[in-house]
Amino acid sequence: MFVCPEDVCGFQVDSQRALPSPPLRTHKGSSSIAYLYPLMLEEILPDIAESDLETFFQITHTLYGYDFRDYARASVLRRLGTILKKYGLPDMKALNQRLLRQKEFFETFLSEFTIGTTELFRDPSAWIALRKQALPLFMATSQIRIWHAGASTGEEVLSLAILLTEMGLYPRAQIFATDIDQKALQTAPRARYPLRYKRAYQENFQQVLPDVPFSRYAREEGTELVFDPQLLSHVTFLRHNLTSDEPFARFEMILCRNVLIYFTPELQDRVIQKFIRALVPGGILMIGTKESLFWCKEAEKILAPVNNLERIYRRQG
Amino acid sequence: MNARPYLWLIGGSAGSFTPLRQALLQLPYDPDLTLVLCLHRLRQARFQITDAFPRLKHWLLSEPDDKTPIQGGAIYIAPADYHLLIEKEGYFSLSVEEPVHFSRPSIDVTMLSLIQAGWPRAGGILLSGANKDGALGLFKMYQAGYFTAVQDPADAEVPHMPNAALALFIPHRRFLISDLPILLAQKPTS
Numbered sequence: 001m002f003v004c005p006e007d008v009c010g011f012q013v014d015s016q017r018a019l020p021s022p023p024l025r026t027h028k029g030s031s032s033i034a035y036l037y038p039l040m041l042e043e044i045l046p047d048i049a050e051s052d053l054e055t056f057f058q059i060t061h062t063l064y065g066y067d068f069r070d071y072a073r074a075s076v077l078r079r080l081g082t083i084l085k086k087y088g089l090p091d092m093k094a095l096n097q098r099l100l101r102q103k104e105f106f107e108t109f110l111s112e113f114t115i116g117t118t119e120l121f122r123d124p125s126a127w128i129a130l131r132k133q134a135l136p137l138f139m140a141t142s143q144i145r146i147w148h149a150g151a152s153t154g155e156e157v158l159s160l161a162i163l164l165t166e167m168g169l170y171p172r173a174q175i176f177a178t179d180i181d182q183k184a185l186q187t188a189p190r191a192r193y194p195l196r197y198k199r200a201y202q203e204n205f206q207q208v209l210p211d212v213p214f215s216r217y218a219r220e221e222g223t224e225l226v227f228d229p230q231l232l233s234h235v236t237f238l239r240h241n242l243t244s245d246e247p248f249a250r251f252e253m254i255l256c257r258n259v260l261i262y263f264t265p266e267l268q269d270r271v272i273q274k275f276i277r278a279l280v281p282g283g284i285l286m287i288g289t290k291e292s293l294f295w296c297k298e299a300e301k302i303l304a305p306v307n308n309l310e311r312i313y314r315r316q317g
Numbered sequence: 318m319n320a321r322p323y324l325w326l327i328g329g330s331a332g333s334f335t336p337l338r339q340a341l342l343q344l345p346y347d348p349d350l351t352l353v354l355c356l357h358r359l360r361q362a363r364f365q366i367t368d369a370f371p372r373l374k375h376w377l378l379s380e381p382d383d384k385t386p387i388q389g390g391a392i393y394i395a396p397a398d399y400h401l402l403i404e405k406e407g408y409f410s411l412s413v414e415e416p417v418h419f420s421r422p423s424i425d426v427t428m429l430s431l432i433q434a435g436w437p438r439a440g441g442i443l444l445s446g447a448n449k450d451g452a453l454g455l456f457k458m459y460q461a462g463y464f465t466a467v468q469d470p471a472d473a474e475v476p477h478m479p480n481a482a483l484a485l486f487i488p489h490r491r492f493l494i495s496d497l498p499i500l501l502a503q504k505p506t507s
Contacts, residue, residue: 074402117413261383
């Protein structure tokens with residue numbers, strides 16, 4: 001086993017697996033790539049003409065009501081490349097044709113296009129900060145309305161519900177969990193996940209709640225990890241498009257983590273302004289730990305950090 | 318009209334960290350130079366890696382947030398558990414989409430984004446490492462006309478990553494890690 005010295009990058013590799021090295025240039029020309037990368041040939045640099053991309057934006061906007069023009073371009077191109085490959089489509093024109101002709105394909109497409117990566121208590125230190133510094137602010141609040149925007153498959157909804165339960169706040173809480181992806185919204189209310197996630201989820205859980213047994217909230221059932229249905233008793237799942245739909249209420253807290261990263265600075269600005277308007281005075285906003293309010297001028301005046309490192313803010317006045 | 322600094326995109330994993338740190342110590346400050354380091358790391362390793370690099374005089378050392386503008390005179394280190402993408406507008410984007418070669422950040426992903434962003438002056442470097450992440454990305458950089466360099470596998474603590482690149486193409490330069498500071502200071506365009 002090789003472990004990176006200083007253990008700073010923490011990189012570990014099983015040297016038995018890493019070696020021996022592949023033969024050097026045993027094949028010539030493009031065949032050598034096929035040899036080494038059987039699955040990567042059509043990978044990831046799709047040659048997408050600007051005009052085809054514009055057609056794509058028009059189709060998704062006018063036919064389906066989703067405007068992706070202000071999504072960060074590098075990621076859009078990667079997603080489109082992945083989708084072309086997965087559905088065996090030769091180029092962007094073919095995808096556009098399919099989106100035009102096969103309306104039922106759009107939900108599948110949208111689910112692929114949207115990145116739903118999440119886990120229970122992803123970034124434990126952020127959840128520790130939420131628990132210790134933000135949630136105690138609501139101890140005397142009679143009604144805690146929470147908007148979880150971009151809830152994906154629901155793991156962070158459960159994380160939040162667990163913290164609220166542990167702090168005795170859950171009976172007063174009402175969580176609206178929204179997402180753009182209908183498929184994720186079908187998964188989330190089940191609160192069941194593949195058992196292979198258990199180890200990572202439990203590790204995160206114990207970091208955030210070291211004195212609480214994981215079994216209080218989750219149990220194994222066959223090939224699944226099943227969470228206590230009580231955790232979702234105050235949760236409403238709704239479809240909502242952050243970029244076009246208005247907030248549907250005012251909230252004591254808004255969580256939106258690792259959604260803004262897919263937007264351009266201009267769209268980030270608009271969405272954060274939307275959050276500010278939807279927060280009651282004193283309300284809490286939590287974004288992803290590598291996201292920032294940098295591009296939103298209004299935020300500087302209205303949102304004060306509760307924990308700057310963990311990106312938790314509070315609306316002033 | 319071109320205010321974009323020269324950008325070295327450096328990928329590595331096992332065995333690259335310590336020599337890279339030593340090389341950076343010898344690198345003179347250059348306001349027209351940006352280093353982007355894409356190193357495989359444990360996903361829990363937050364907020365430590367910038368501390369682990371030596372405090373270099375004048376250089377801005379940063380683990381960029383999403384949409385951080387890319388500046389000259391800066392060394393950026395890809396944050397753990399995110400892909401680091403370069404946008405043509407001149408800032409970074411982060412993504413949590415699936416790992417590539419079991420890696421997030423993935424060197425391939427960052428290199429391909431640089432090509433698609435059309436960054437005007439850049440070079441790609443691949444160091445010691447334990448898997449083939451970065452090999453395809455560097456090859457594509459080569460094909461797109463960027464300067465490319467690969468650490469000599471015999472000189473690498475873990476030669477798998479350089480070997481994977483050399484199996485695909487012949488880069489402009491094969492170098493010993495001791496020559497890295499000179500290479501970085503040259504800013505070649507090809």
